[in-house]
Amino acid sequence: MTRQHNFDPAEYAAHAAFVPALGAAVLGLLAPKAGERILDLGCGDGVLTLKLVEAGASVLGTDADPAMVEAARAKGLDAEVMDGQQLKFDGGFDAVFSNAALHWMPDTAAVFAGVYRALRPGGRFVAECGGFGNIAAIRAGLRGLLKARGYAVPGHEDQIYMTAPQARGGLEAAGFTVETCDIIPRQTPLASGMAAWLTTFRTGFLDALKVTDSDRQAVIDETVELLRPILCDADGNWMADYVRLRFAATKPE
Numbered sequence: 001m002t003r004q005h006n007f008d009p010a011e012y013a014a015h016a017a018f019v020p021a022l023g024a025a026v027l028g029l030l031a032p033k034a035g036e037r038i039l040d041l042g043c044g045d046g047v048l049t050l051k052l053v054e055a056g057a058s059v060l061g062t063d064a065d066p067a068m069v070e071a072a073r074a075k076g077l078d079a080e081v082m083d084g085q086q087l088k089f090d091g092g093f094d095a096v097f098s099n100a101a102l103h104w105m106p107d108t109a110a111v112f113a114g115v116y117r118a119l120r121p122g123g124r125f126v127a128e129c130g131g132f133g134n135i136a137a138i139r140a141g142l143r144g145l146l147k148a149r150g151y152a153v154p155g156h157e158d159q160i161y162m163t164a165p166q167a168r169g170g171l172e173a174a175g176f177t178v179e180t181c182d183i184i185p186r187q188t189p190l191a192s193g194m195a196a197w198l199t200t201f202r203t204g205f206l207d208a209l210k211v212t213d214s215d216r217q218a219v220i221d222e223t224v225e226l227l228r229p230i231l232c233d234a235d236g237n238w239m240a241d242y243v244r245l246r247f248a249a250t251k252p253e
Contacts, residue, residue, distance in 0.1 A: 026128035042101020046072030087114030103130035112174035131245030176249035
């Protein structure tokens with residue numbers, strides 16, 4: 001999948017373990033069955049891919065990040081480096097599963113078309129990703145601070161955070177029958193704190209804006225202090241303003 005930067009698997013495991021941990025709901029919506037052939041689209045380091053395998057499914061994980069694919073393979077998983085916007089499969093999968101990945105793939109029409117081709121008739125597409133309004137306070141704070149420092153912050157971002165109607169419309173345009181499609185606000189505790197979150201998830205954004213090495217830590221530190229009154233409680237616990245988009249769709253028989 002297209003990302004603003006590649007993740008460090010060790011850093012991701014240390015500071016972003018909540019991402020797969022909170023994937024239980026969408027995994028339950030998929031309800032994988034023994035013997036099914038499943039594509040895990042944007043598998044990352046394979047934590048949830050492993051859950052699909054443990055359910056008895058035959059699973060292929062794909063991700064555009066080579067380091068994360070290597071981390072998945074180290075778990076004994078079948079994983080390939082592949083851009084989710086350029087899927088090459090033609091049938092064969094009973095289901096396509098994706099967690100916390102689709103918002104890194106801005107060409108949604110290409111993703112949905114590729115998933116549709118990958119599925120057998122009657123196959124299902126179940127996913128959760130960032131939805132409209134996701135981490136709005138964090139994004140606004142970081143963008144405002146960078147603008148104040150004189151960086152040319154673009155009027156758009158590489159991630160795409162769809163509304164439920166947008167996602168439903170895109171799925172239906174690709175040929176899917178949509179079973180459920182919902183926006184789910186979900187305040188998410190950041191056990192490692194805001195600075196670690198920014199380092200893990202927004203390094204690519206800082207790279208794209210060519211933030212200098214001398215400015216980088218100052219930008220992170222100032223963003224943390226800007227957000228502290230909003231997203232940190234009196235006991236020092238940080239909370240991210242996550243909003244998720246979750247859907248289940250089927251390729252008609």
